[in-house]
Amino acid sequence: MLSNRARLVVKTVALTLSGLGVAGAIGGLVVLRGGFYDISATEQHYPVIYTVLAQGMQASVAHHARAIVAPADLGAPARVPRGAVLYQANCVQCHGGPGVAPSLHGMSMQPAPGPLVDADTNWKARELYWITRHGVKMSGMPAWEYHLSDDELWDVVAFVSAMPGMTQDDFRRLAGRPAGQAATAGEAP
Amino acid sequence: MNRARIVAMAGLAVLLAACGPTRPAPGIQGDPERGKVALTQYACHSCHIVPSIPGSKVYVGRPLDDMAERRYIAGKLPNNQHNLARWIMDPQAIDPGNAMPNMGVSERDAIDISAYLLSQ
Numbered sequence: 001m002l003s004n005r006a007r008l009v010v011k012t013v014a015l016t017l018s019g020l021g022v023a024g025a026i027g028g029l030v031v032l033r034g035g036f037y038d039i040s041a042t043e044q045h046y047p048v049i050y051t052v053l054a055q056g057m058q059a060s061v062a063h064h065a066r067a068i069v070a071p072a073d074l075g076a077p078a079r080v081p082r083g084a085v086l087y088q089a090n091c092v093q094c095h096g097g098p099g100v101a102p103s104l105h106g107m108s109m110q111p112a113p114g115p116l117v118d119a120d121t122n123w124k125a126r127e128l129y130w131i132t133r134h135g136v137k138m139s140g141m142p143a144w145e146y147h148l149s150d151d152e153l154w155d156v157v158a159f160v161s162a163m164p165g166m167t168q169d170d171f172r173r174l175a176g177r178p179a180g181q182a183a184t185a186g187e188a189p
Numbered sequence: 190m191n192r193a194r195i196v197a198m199a200g201l202a203v204l205l206a207a208c209g210p211t212r213p214a215p216g217i218q219g220d221p222e223r224g225k226v227a228l229t230q231y232a233c234h235s236c237h238i239v240p241s242i243p244g245s246k247v248y249v250g251r252p253l254d255d256m257a258e259r260r261y262i263a264g265k266l267p268n269n270q271h272n273l274a275r276w277i278m279d280p281q282a283i284d285p286g287n288a289m290p291n292m293g294v295s296e297r298d299a300i301d302i303s304a305y306l307l308s309q
Contacts, residue, residue: 042226050243101290112235115249168286
């Protein structure tokens with residue numbers, strides 16, 4: 001049996017917490033339904049939100065890709081040119097490459113699609129495979145599982161893994177737009 | 190007492206506002222505040238760490254936090270606003286084969302972006 005004093009303390013704590021909870025919910029609802037949060041892609045994320053989302057993505061990808069085993073022939077030279085064709089068809093529009101700009105829609109997205117010449121410092125091969133296959137929610141990164149075969153997905157991984165060693169000329173020869181063509185060609189008003 | 194506090198707060202607010210990127214550095218043309226948004230619309234921050242722009246720790250292009258202190262652009266052009274805007278618009282003409290693509294930046298946007306970078 002609690003003493004009167006202890007009962008008072010418990011009651012006060014419980015009422016305060018539920019009061020704060022209700023006030024927080026009302027506040028959240030007002031911000032949410034009032035439309036005060038700026039959802040536009042010209043307004044940047046708050047730094048803390050960006051950092052939390054980025055760290056969450058890194059951890060989630062590492063966790064979900066942990067059991068994937070890369071094929072033994074991932075390093076086969078034939079994969080790189082095959083991956084380059086797929087990269088040119090599906091990836092360069094948002095990610096660009098050395099000396100090659102992404103298309104306009106890739107430039108103005110938020111979050112901005114990252115360059116992939118540094119992908120090898122951020123991701124293991126199996127993680128690149130997982131991201132390409134499953135995409136990333138709320139980032140604009142689409143899932144390719146139902147559009148590319150498994151072997152093609154690994155071709156893309158092989159090509160992206162080879163990108164850090166490429167000059168602009170190497171990249172253009174394999175996967176780029178013709179030299180001198182500006183990002184805005186055919187797309188400017 | 191209360192009035193003194195109000196004056197102090199107002200003074201602090203003015204001081205804080207003066208520290209922001211809204212005030213272009215002396216001799217700088219263009220609108221730094223507009224340039225700050227413009228640079229995100231050309232995805233500058235996908236390869237460069239840019240002051241006050243939330244983004245990943247990316248080291249593909251060099252960090253842009255000390256542009257006002259730099260002597261040269263790409264180790265080649267003397268660093269001033271005219272040359273910086275030129276570089277932003279057409280880096281391939283200045284240093285063919287370098288990794289920074291021509292992003293199709295208009296002259297107005299390049300001036301505003303350079304104004305932001307040189308006002309940090």
